[in-house]
Amino acid sequence: MGSTVQSTGCPVSAGAAAFDPFEPAYQNKPFEYVRWAREQEPVFFSPQLGYWVVTRYDEIKAVFRDNITFSASIALEKITPATPEAVEILGQYGYAMNRTLVNEDEPAHMERRRVLMEPFTAEALRAHEPMVRRLVREYVDRFIDQGRIDLVDEMLWEVPLTIALHFLGIPEEDMGRLREYSMAHTVNTWGRPRPQEQAAVAHGVGKFWTLAGEILEKMRRDPSGPGWMKFGIRQQASHPDVVTDSYLHSMMMAGIFAAHETTANASANAIKLLLSHPSAWQDICEDSGLIPGAVEECLRFSGSIAAWRRLATANTQIGGVSIPLGAKLLIVVASANHDGARFTDPDLFDIRRPNADDHLTFGYGSHQCMGKNLARMVLQVMLGEFTQRLPHMQLAEQTFSYVPNISFHGPEHVWVQWSPALNPERTNPAFKVRDIPVRIGEAAKQAHERSVRVQSAHALSQDILRLRMVAIDGAALPRWTPGAHIDVECGQTGISRQYSLCGDPAETGAYEITVLKDTESRGGSRWIHEQACAGAVLKIRGPRNHFQFDEKARRVILIAGGIGITPIQAMARRAKALGIDYVIHYSGRSRAGMAYLSELDALHGNRLVIHASDEGSRADYQSLFAPYTPGTQIYACGPARMLEALEQATTHWPADSLRSEHFHVQASVDPSLNHAFELHLKDSGLVLQVAADQTALQALRAANIDVPSDCCEGLCGSCEVQVLEGEVEHRDMVLTRSEREANTKMMTCCSRAAGTRLVINR
Numbered sequence: 001m002g003s004t005v006q007s008t009g010c011p012v013s014a015g016a017a018a019f020d021p022f023e024p025a026y027q028n029k030p031f032e033y034v035r036w037a038r039e040q041e042p043v044f045f046s047p048q049l050g051y052w053v054v055t056r057y058d059e060i061k062a063v064f065r066d067n068i069t070f071s072a073s074i075a076l077e078k079i080t081p082a083t084p085e086a087v088e089i090l091g092q093y094g095y096a097m098n099r100t101l102v103n104e105d106e107p108a109h110m111e112r113r114r115v116l117m118e119p120f121t122a123e124a125l126r127a128h129e130p131m132v133r134r135l136v137r138e139y140v141d142r143f144i145d146q147g148r149i150d151l152v153d154e155m156l157w158e159v160p161l162t163i164a165l166h167f168l169g170i171p172e173e174d175m176g177r178l179r180e181y182s183m184a185h186t187v188n189t190w191g192r193p194r195p196q197e198q199a200a201v202a203h204g205v206g207k208f209w210t211l212a213g214e215i216l217e218k219m220r221r222d223p224s225g226p227g228w229m230k231f232g233i234r235q236q237a238s239h240p241d242v243v244t245d246s247y248l249h250s251m252m253m254a255g256i257f258a259a260h261e262t263t264a265n266a267s268a269n270a271i272k273l274l275l276s277h278p279s280a281w282q283d284i285c286e287d288s289g290l291i292p293g294a295v296e297e298c299l300r301f302s303g304s305i306a307a308w309r310r311l312a313t314a315n316t317q318i319g320g321v322s323i324p325l326g327a328k329l330l331i332v333v334a335s336a337n338h339d340g341a342r343f344t345d346p347d348l349f350d351i352r353r354p355n356a357d358d359h360l361t362f363g364y365g366s367h368q369c370m371g372k373n374l375a376r377m378v379l380q381v382m383l384g385e386f387t388q389r390l391p392h393m394q395l396a397e398q399t400f401s402y403v404p405n406i407s408f409h410g411p412e413h414v415w416v417q418w419s420p421a422l423n424p425e426r427t428n429p430a431f432k433v434r435d436i437p438v439r440i441g442e443a444a445k446q447a448h449e450r451s452v453r454v455q456s457a458h459a460l461s462q463d464i465l466r467l468r469m470v471a472i473d474g475a476a477l478p479r480w481t482p483g484a485h486i487d488v489e490c491g492q493t494g495i496s497r498q499y500s501l502c503g504d505p506a507e508t509g510a511y512e513i514t515v516l517k518d519t520e521s522r523g524g525s526r527w528i529h530e531q532a533c534a535g536a537v538l539k540i541r542g543p544r545n546h547f548q549f550d551e552k553a554r555r556v557i558l559i560a561g562g563i564g565i566t567p568i569q570a571m572a573r574r575a576k577a578l579g580i581d582y583v584i585h586y587s588g589r590s591r592a593g594m595a596y597l598s599e600l601d602a603l604h605g606n607r608l609v610i611h612a613s614d615e616g617s618r619a620d621y622q623s624l625f626a627p628y629t630p631g632t633q634i635y636a637c638g639p640a641r642m643l644e645a646l647e648q649a650t651t652h653w654p655a656d657s658l659r660s661e662h663f664h665v666q667a668s669v670d671p672s673l674n675h676a677f678e679l680h681l682k683d684s685g686l687v688l689q690v691a692a693d694q695t696a697l698q699a700l701r702a703a704n705i706d707v708p709s710d711c712c713e714g715l716c717g718s719c720e721v722q723v724l725e726g727e728v729e730h731r732d733m734v735l736t737r738s739e740r741e742a743n744t745k746m747m748t749c750c751s752r753a754a755g756t757r758l759v760i761n762r
Contacts, residue, residue, distance in 0.1 A: 016044040019053065021307070021330070022192045027402035030306040030409060031338040038335050043321040049079075049406075051309070051330040052323055057339035057360070059319045060331045063310055064364035065683050065761060067106060070310040072367055074328060075103040076254075077309065079406055080192045086202040093206030098246050100254040101370065110366055110685035112247070115239050119167075119228045120370045121704050122440045125377060127226070131166055132378055133435060135159055136385050144389060144425075148396060148417040156267045156382075156414065163378055164259035167371075168252075169227015170215055181208030192404060212253040228255065263375045265304035265410025267382055272414050273298050273349060274383075275395040279473055280351045285391040288384060292439040293448050294351035295379045296359065301349050303361030306334040306409040330406065333360040344543075345479050352450040353478070354544050354718075357708055365683030365762075373440045373704065384436035389425065393418045449489065449539045452477075455510060457533050460595045463517040464563065465529050468510050469538065476508040482570040483547035483635075483661070486511060489539040490527040497524035500567035500637070500661070501543055502596075505574060511540075514595055516563040546717035546734050547637075547661040549574060554631035555581040559619075559646060561638020562588055567661060568637055569596055572604060587611040587619050587642065621649035628653050637661040647737065655738030662733040677753035681705065681762045682724055690752070696721075697748040705762055707748055714750035721748055725759035728752070 015036050020026070026033040034055050037044055042056040054060050063070045076097070082090070101113055118124060139155045165172055181204050193201045216229065223233040229252055236243040274281045274294065284290045312327040323329070337359045338346040350356075362369040369375075386393060396415035403412060424431045452469040460466050471477055480501050487496045503512035515532075518525045532538060549571045550556075556575055560568040565586055575582040584607060588594035591612050600608050611619040625634075625646075634657055636646050643660045650658050679688040679696055681703075690699045697719050700707050709719040714732030723746050730740045732747035739745060746760075 012045055012047055013041055015041060016046055016053075017048075019044070019046045020048055021406045022404045024402075026306075027404055027409070028400065029302075030332060030334040034332055034335045035338075038339060043319045043323075046330070049330065051328045052318075052321075054318055054329055054331045055335040056319065057336040057342040060333060060336040060360060061364055063318065063329065063331050064360070064367065067109075067366050067683075069312065069314055069316050070329065071105050071313050072103050072109075072308075072310060073105055074309050074311045076100070077103075082202070083195050083198045086198040089199060089202035090206055093209055095206050095209045096246065096249075097209065097253065098250045100247075100250050102254060102258070102367070106366075106685075108242075112242050113366070113370070113685065115235050115242050116228070116232055117370065117704070119231050120373070122373060122702075125373055125440055128163070128167060128374070129377060129381075129438060132163055132381050135162055136378075136381050137433065140385055140389055144423060145420045147420050148415070151271060151414045151416050152264075152268050152412065156271070157264050159382070160263040160267065160378060161260045163374075164256060164263070167228055167259055167374060168255050169219065169225065169230040170256070171218075181205070181211065209249075209253055212256065213249055216249055216252045258369075259371055259374065261408065262304045262369075263371075263378050265408060266299060266375055267379055268410045268414050269302045269304060270295065270298035270379055270383070271386070271416070272395070272400070272411055273302055274351075275393065275416065277349050279475070280349065281387075282391075283351065284383060285387040287449075288387065288436045290351055290449065291380050291383050291387070291436065292376070293353070293356060294383065295376055296356035297349065297351045297353050298379070299361045300337045300343070300353070300356045300359035302409065303334060303337060303359065304408060304410050305361050305363075307332045307407050308363065309407075333363075334409065336360045344481075348478065350478055352448045352541070354448050354542055355708060357706060366685050368684070370704075372706075377438050377440060380436075380438045384438075385433070388433055388436075389423065390418055391424070392422050448541045450541075451537050451539055452511065454532050454534055454536045454538060457536075460514065461593050464593070464595050465515045465517070465532070466512065466595070467515065467528075467532055468512050469540070470510045472537070477511055478543065479508060480505055480511075480543040481545055482549040482574045483567050484543040484545040485547075485567075486513065486540045486542035486544075488513070488524075488528065489541075490524045491531060495524045495527070496541070497528075500547075500570075502566040502570050505570060511543075514563060514566045544718070547635075547659065549635065550633050551578055551580075553580060553633040555629065555633070556583075557624075557632060557634045558582060558584045559621075559634065559636035559638065559642075560584065560586045561636075561642040562593075563595065564637030564639070564642075564661070565595055565600075566637070568635065569600060571635055572600070572607075576604065582607060584608045585611065585619055585624070587638070588613070590614040621645050625649045625653065628657075632657065634658045635660075655741060656736060659736055674752065675756075677755070678757045679753075680725075680757065680759040682759055683762050695749055696746075696752065696758075700748060700762065707762070709749055712749045714747050717747065719748045720745055722761040723758060724761060726757050727754040728758065729754040 037053065037055045042059060043052060043054050045052050054063060101109065136159060139159055143149050143154050162172055219230055219233055223230045232243055232248055232251065236248065274284070280294065284294050307330050310329040310331060312323050312325060312329065315325050316323050340346050342358065343355065362372040393416050396417045398415045400411040401413065402409065420426070451472050453472055454467055455470045456468045458466045482505055485498045485500045487498050489496050499513040499515060501511055502514055515525050515528045517529045547567060558568045558572055568584065572582060572584050584600065584604060586594065586608065591597060591610065611617045634650065636643060636658065637660065640662065643662065646658060646660065674692045676692045677690050679690050679699060681688065684705060686703055688699045688703050690696050697707055697709055707719050707721065714734065717734040723744055728743055728746045729752050730746065731750040734747060735745065
């Protein structure tokens with residue numbers, strides 16, 4: 001794109017000059033509207049808005065993480081300056097909106113957050129679950145026989161509002177006025193009201209402020225009982241300098257808005273998305289265990305928060321772009337959630353996406369939304385009710401509209417239709433609505449499962465089975481890259497096992513794995529050999545990749561031992577396709593027991609070196625790696641003894657040269673040797689006590705901190721966090737030697753502090 005230079009000295013491309021977040025295209029699909037920026041100019045200056053716009057995941061997360069350089073003080077600043085008349089009107093109401101948890105900086109922010117956090121813990125939120133279920137069911141009862149409604153008007157606005165009032169401890173009255181005032185607050189702060197509209201908006205905001213004050217005064221007279229605002233009033237008695245009168249008034253207004261409108265928009269987005277993808281809707285109707293994962297994917301794909309704002313407090317850089325002191329930033333989290341560098345095939349709506357909960361819709365770090373798990377609960381309960389009682393519900397033909405603003409995203413109306421005669425409670429006399437379990441926090445393993453059908457099961461030898469699996473509906477499966485694996489549920493045993501994907505990564509119609517029947521099987525590989533015949537349906541999770549193939553390497557040496565050939569053969573195929581210089585060293589007891597030999601020979605010819613023990617050919621790693629060849633990357637997968645030999649043979653190579661994947665976790669450590677330690681969370685400002693009989697992952701979850709996880713054995717790498725201070729006792733099988741020596745990351749499911757304290761980025 002061409003560019004011009006503004007008087008500010010900032011170079012402005014044509015795309016940046018045309019950027020206008022109030023356009024319908026941004027309101028409808030903000031991630032699509034800034035695709036050009038994400039791909040070509042991820043950080044740019046918008047002369048129309050007067051903001052620097054940030055669009056990629058890593059840069060946006062870095063901004064959230066550094067709450068000193070990037071102040072939250074402008075998060076609630078009016079994006080459109082008020083007219084003198086509007087300012088005068090707000091003054092008449094005594095409007096004095098001040099700092100809240102959303103827009104205040106340190107040290108005040110974390111001090112207040114700690115004091116006010118308790119009602120948001122998972123344990124405290126459980127107390128609200130019966131009320132949420134009762135309310136959702138009552139509203140569905142009202143319209144279950146109508147056949148066509150606007151879900152926003154009939155339910156999706158009022159239910160989150162009523163839940164918000166309950167959570168805050170506010171009586172259920174003045175709901176109509178609150179709805180009107182909340183909308184005015186959105187337009188006033190994040191919208192672009194025309195001059196002639198600003199007076200009416202200002203009156204709405206002023207009335208909202210007045211009503212918030214009236215409710216607060218009622219609470220002061222009797223602050224006993226449940227409710228976050230009543231809890232805040234009680235906390236004021238012991239923390240008067242932290243929880244002040246003016247702060248409570250601002251938080252009353254902000255709390256009503258934050259707990260209501262974002263959840264209302266999120267539920268409208270979720271219903272619109274799921275009904276727009278009938279196969280996904282059918283899947284959650286048939287398997288309620290998928291609902292938590294579907295909620296996370298909805299929040300990622302089309303979240304209720306499109307963007308946040310920050311203020312640069314120093315000259316700095318974002319993504320290599322110089323940002324001056326005082327610069328205002330618009331960080332488009334909707335764009336981050338569609339960043340292909342973080343999410344594979346990001347524009348695919350996949351309710352089984354393993355890392356969907358990495359989305360930034362709730363923010364990150366010290367300013368991450370405290371009410372995130374309340375929102376998750378509401379969405380899960382709603383979907384649980386709809387999928388049971390209205391599984392035949394469909395979107396009606398309509399054009400979606402949005403309130404023009406820069407930050408909040410959700411359709412004003414969602415028209416749906418169904419045939420009441422087909423309602424399960426009419427067609428099935430025995431029908432009874434179940435209370436589907438709610439997952440508070442990160443999604444459970446089951447939430448990411450997808451069913452696949454075994455298309456073919458071919459025995460490569462007596463103990464090696466090659467499976468080819470396709471989607472039940474014949475659709476494409478999520479893409480994968482060499483080194484990726486999937487988790488396979490082994491029947492009703494409760495056992496899941498990880499298997500590397502093999503075959504051609506360019507193929508999207510099927511997944512292939514090769515399973516060795518382990519002589520010491522704990523039930524996993526044996527079950528697959530006995531049950532996974534052609535036509536069988538398996539449940540899988542993934543793919544995930546913590547054994548990434550570097551496509552920029554000049555030369556690669558691929559080492560496989562036995563069944564370890566499965567990820568290696570996919571890497572070899574990719575190296576050949578890219579024209580990378582490569583060689584494969586494949587070891588086994590005999591050629592008869594070595595999978596894929598003829599296929600590998602046909603594809604790779606003299607680049608394949610076979611080491612068969614019964615032929616007297618053993619790999620001599622000491623000789624092979626005696627000379628170090630610059631630019632060479634080694635990838636190895638096989639038994640522990642082989643990997644240990646490789647480690648010893650490459651000690652003189654740069655530490656990152658060898659990447660290994662293990663079959664099994666190390667032997668467990670005697671629990672009596674564990675000791676307690678402190679876990680400091682730099683991003684969230686918390687200090688957690690990790691008990692000797694507790695993992696860091698368990699402590700994080702108990703503190704309402706989201707950390708993905710899967711295997712909980714140190715094999716999959718899902719629960720990795722960044723370490724800033726302290727020495728880690730590594731117990732995982734994921735990190736390389738150099739990564740362990742660098743001491744900058746750990747797997748929270750198994751690794752611990754070697755000393756008494758660790759500081760992590762979370």
